[in-house]
Amino acid sequence: MRWLRTLVLVAVLALLLQHDSLAQNGRPPLVLVMDIDGPIEPITERYLSRVIDKAESRGAEAIVIRIDTPGGLISSMRNITEQLLNSPVPTIAYVWPSGAQAASAGTIITIAANIAAMAPATNIGAAAPVSGTGEDLPPTLRKKVDEDITALIRSIAGARGRNYEAIELTVLEAKAYTADEALDLDVIDHVVVDLDSLLNVIDGAEVETSAGPRTLRTAGAQIDELGRSLVERFLDILTNPNVTYALILLGTYGVIYEIRDPGNFGPGVLGVLGLVLGFAGIGLLPVNFTGVVLLVAGILLLLLESQLDGFGWAGIGAVICWILAGFLLFGEIFPEPSALDDPLEISRWVLALFGAVTVAVIALFWVLGRGGGKSEAFIPEHERRLIAQSGTVVDILNPSGEILIDSEQFTAMTEGEDIGEGSSVVVTGVYAGGVLKVVDSGDAPMELTRRSWRDRLARFSLAHLIRQRRDH
Numbered sequence: 001m002r003w004l005r006t007l008v009l010v011a012v013l014a015l016l017l018q019h020d021s022l023a024q025n026g027r028p029p030l031v032l033v034m035d036i037d038g039p040i041e042p043i044t045e046r047y048l049s050r051v052i053d054k055a056e057s058r059g060a061e062a063i064v065i066r067i068d069t070p071g072g073l074i075s076s077m078r079n080i081t082e083q084l085l086n087s088p089v090p091t092i093a094y095v096w097p098s099g100a101q102a103a104s105a106g107t108i109i110t111i112a113a114n115i116a117a118m119a120p121a122t123n124i125g126a127a128a129p130v131s132g133t134g135e136d137l138p139p140t141l142r143k144k145v146d147e148d149i150t151a152l153i154r155s156i157a158g159a160r161g162r163n164y165e166a167i168e169l170t171v172l173e174a175k176a177y178t179a180d181e182a183l184d185l186d187v188i189d190h191v192v193v194d195l196d197s198l199l200n201v202i203d204g205a206e207v208e209t210s211a212g213p214r215t216l217r218t219a220g221a222q223i224d225e226l227g228r229s230l231v232e233r234f235l236d237i238l239t240n241p242n243v244t245y246a247l248i249l250l251g252t253y254g255v256i257y258e259i260r261d262p263g264n265f266g267p268g269v270l271g272v273l274g275l276v277l278g279f280a281g282i283g284l285l286p287v288n289f290t291g292v293v294l295l296v297a298g299i300l301l302l303l304l305e306s307q308l309d310g311f312g313w314a315g316i317g318a319v320i321c322w323i324l325a326g327f328l329l330f331g332e333i334f335p336e337p338s339a340l341d342d343p344l345e346i347s348r349w350v351l352a353l354f355g356a357v358t359v360a361v362i363a364l365f366w367v368l369g370r371g372g373g374k375s376e377a378f379i380p381e382h383e384r385r386l387i388a389q390s391g392t393v394v395d396i397l398n399p400s401g402e403i404l405i406d407s408e409q410f411t412a413m414t415e416g417e418d419i420g421e422g423s424s425v426v427v428t429g430v431y432a433g434g435v436l437k438v439v440d441s442g443d444a445p446m447e448l449t450r451r452s453w454r455d456r457l458a459r460f461s462l463a464h465l466i467r468q469r470r471d472h
Contacts, residue, residue, distance in 0.1 A: 027222070028220050028221055028222045029060075029061035029217045029218060029220075029221045029222070030058060030059065030060045030061055030221065030222050030224060031060060031061055031062050031063070031064060031199060031218055031221040031222070031223050031224070032051055032054065032055045032058075032060045032062075032063050032064070032224050032225075032226055033063075033064045033065075033066065033195070033223055033224065033225045033226065034047065034048065034051045034063065034064075034065055034066070034225075034226050034227075035065075035066045035067075035068075035225075035227070036048075036065060036066070036067045036068070036069050036106070036109070037066070037067075037068045037069070038069060039069065039070065039071065039072045039073075040069055040071065040072025040073060040076050040077055040080065040105045040106065040109070041072055041073055041076050041236075041239060041285075042073075042075075042076055042239065042284050042285070043228075043232055043235045043236045043239060043284070044072070044076055044080060045076050045079045045080055045083070046232060046235070047228055047232050048065070048080055048083055048084075049083060050226075050229070050232075051063060051226050052083060052087050052088075052089060054226065055089040056088055056089055060089055060224075061090070061216060061217055061218055061221060062089065062090040062091070062092055062114075062202075062216060062218055062221075063087070063089055063090070063091050063092065064092045064094055064195065064198070064199075065091060065092065065093050065094065065109075065113065066094050066095075066096045066195075067093055067094065067095050067096070067100070067102045067106055067109065067110060068095070068096070068097070068100035068101060068102075069101070069102060069103065069104075069105070069106040069109075070101065070103050070104065070106075071103050071104025071105045071106060071127075072104070072105045072106075073105070073286065073344075074105065074149075075286060076105070077105035077108055077109060078152070080109050080112075081108060081109060081112045081152070081156065084109070084112040084113050084114075085112055085156070085159060085210075086210045087209060087210060088209055088210050088211035089209065089211075090114045090115070090207045090209055090214050090216060091113040091114050091115075092113055092114065092115045092116075092117065092198065092202065093109065093110040093111075093112075093113035093115070093116045093117070094117045094118070094119070094192075094195070094198055095110060095117070095118040095119060095122045095123075095124060095179070096118075096119040096122070096194075096195075097119055097122075098119050098120055098121040098122060099121055099122065100119065100122045101122060101123050101124070102118075102122070102123075102124040103123070103124070103125065103126050103127070103176070104126060104127045104128075105127070106124070107124050107125055107126075107127045107167070107170050108127060108149075108152065108153065108156065110124060110188070111153070111156055111157065111160060111162050111167060111187065111188075112156050112160070113160075114160070114207040114208070114209070115189050115190070115202055115205065115207065116160075116162075116187070116188040116189050116190075117188060117189060117190040117191065117192055117198050117201075117202075118179035118182060118183070118188055118190075118191055119179065119191070119192065119193060119194075120179055120180075120191060120193060121178075121179070122178075122179050123176050123177065123178055123179070124170075124176065124177050124179075124182050124187065124188070125169075125170035125174075125175050125176030125177050125182075126170060126174050126175070126176040127149070127170040127171045127174070128170075128171055128172075128173075128174035146171060146172060149171050150168045150171055150172065153167050153168055153171065154168075159208075161186075162186055162187060162188075163185050163186040163187055166182075166185040166186070166187050167187055179191045189202075190202070195223065199218040199219060199220075199221055199223075200218075200219050202216050202218055203216060203217060203218045203219035204216065204217075235284065238277060238280065238281040238284070239281050239284045239285055240281075241285070241329070241330050241344050241345060241346045242346055242347050242350045243281065244278050244281035244282055244285070245278070245326060245329065245346050245350060245354070246278075246350065246354070247274045247275070247277050247278030247281065248274065248275060248278035248279065248282075248295060248299075249322065249354050249357075249358070250271075250274045251270075251271045251272065251273070251274025251275035251276075251277075251278055252271065252274075252275065252299050252302060252303075253271065253357075253361060254267040254268060254269075254270045254271020254272070254274060255267075255268060255271035255272060255275065255303075256271075256302065256303060256306045256361075257271070258271060259303070259306065259307075260306055282329075285330065285344065286330070286344070287329055287330060288328050288329060288330065290328050291324075291325045291326075291327075291328035291329030291330070292325075292329065294321045294322070294324050294325035294328065294329075295321070295322065295325040295329065297317075297321045298317075298318045298319075298320075298321035298322040298325060299318075301314045301315070301317045301318035301321060302314070302315065302318040302358065302361070302362075305318060305362060305365060306365055312362070315358070315359075315361075315362035315365070316362075318358060318362075319355055319358050319359060319362075322354065322355070322358065323351055323355055326346045326350070326351040326354075327346075327351075329346065330344035330345055330346065386405065386410075386427050386430065386436060387427050387428065387429065387430070388426065388427065388428075389405050389406075389426070389427050390405070390424060390425070390426050390427075390441065391403040391404055391405040391410070391412070391424075391425050391426075391427065391438070392404050392422065392423070392424060392425070393412075393419055393420065393421050393422060393423045393424075393425060394409065394421065395421065396418060396419070396420055396421050397412060397413065397414045397418060397419040397425075397438070398418040399413050399414050399415065399418065400412065400413040400414075400435070401413075401419075403425060403436070403438065405427070410434075410436050411434075411435050411436070412425065412427075412435065412436040412437070412438045413431065413435055413436070413437060413438070414437075414438055414439065414440075415437070415439075416439065416440070416443070419438070419440055423440065423441075424440075424441040425438040425439065425440060425441060426438060426439055426440075426441050
């Protein structure tokens with residue numbers, strides 16, 4: 001029996017040696033690399049989640065996250081931290097290249113990885129929370145937020161074996177550290193000059209993942225860099241506050257143009273697309289509900305102004321609503337902790353530009369009102385008496401021709417189908433130059449009813465008030 005046990009032992013050793021040989025002669029271990037090189041936002045969460053899934057499906061040895069960020073949203077930071085703490089694949093945060101930073105939210109993401117490293121001449125820290133507009137929080141709220149974030153830091157530091165006291169100071173006192181200082185304080189694990197050096201240094205390190213303990217085999221690993229997908233790049237652009245705001249306003253202009261001049265198709269389709277994309281961008285960002293309400297109110301008021309040429313007050317209300325929405329959409333009247341050193345805000349230049357464009361659009365409505373005979377405020381008194389008068393077509397209206405009213409001949413125009421000679425028509429408005437707008441007598445009641453409420457509103461319009469002041 002002794003010879004049988006010896007034979008089994010030799011066979012086991014042979015299998016072990018063969019497995020070791022295959023491991024050495026087979027393909028090298030795979031390491032996936034991604035970059036966080038801007039503000040931390042919801043798209044960053046999506047990017048990391050995709051890379052973790054890809055690493056797991058491809059059997060990657062580790063994920064290296066190269067970091068250079070000024071900070072970002074607390075909500076996104078928390079979600080990314082959760083992904084790192086629960087990743088089945090080992091994660092390595094690497095603040096790189098020289099001159100880069102892992103500031104604010106980037107600090108907490110860096111320490112949440114299994115291994116944290118920095119390149120020389122980089123810095124980490126300054127994680128004091130601020131409001132969504134970049135301002136300091138009120139004392140009571142600041143204490144509440146500080147306690148919340150430092151509790152998170154202690155949990156991460158305990159899981160990763162880091163110096164939580166030094167990390168807490170980045171929040172409580174906005175402390176920042178150089179790479180060497182962070183290494184001396186046990187905030188990070190290594191200071192290395194490049195990615196190859198990092199993979200050589202951490203080779204053989206023991207780390208704890210959600211799938212259990214792992215021994216890293218990263219020396220000579222195959223590196224596969226995964227950039228952001230086209231969808232993620234598009235969403236990254238879409239979630240820029242300035243782009244989101246501009247899409248919604250431009251979309252509104254397109255829809256209004258289509259309503260005023262139906263049948264063009266293009267402006268309406270582009271307008272609806274702009275509104276959909278703009279509100280989709282808002283849905284991906286933390287917004288103030290008051291700002292959203294003001295934005296929608298501005299859209300409705302401008303639509304109303306487009307139907308009440310010369311009214312003015314609705315247009316002014318739209319401008320005011322949109323400017324206030326620009327200030328409040330990504331901020332708070334009472335500040336909440338929605339950002340870490342990287343506030344979301346709409347550029348004042350963008351607000352000024354679209355305020356001016358909207359004023360120009362309202363002015364265009366006034367001009368179109370003068371040319372379209374749609375507002376009582378623009379019609380002289382001697383011409384207004386003709387409205388609701390009946391007449392007879394002398395020369396076919398296709399669309400313009402001549403009509404008789406009380407034996408007096410006038411040039412008239414219809415916006416509907418041609419009206420034949422001898423037909424009865426009713427005047428519903430006056431175009432520029434004294435041309436009468438008419439409809440077939442059968443359609444007159446509905447048209448005059450619509451005209452009646454427009455005229456009543458027009459008596460309170462800015463155009464009417466300005467004309468009265470000028471006449472007096």
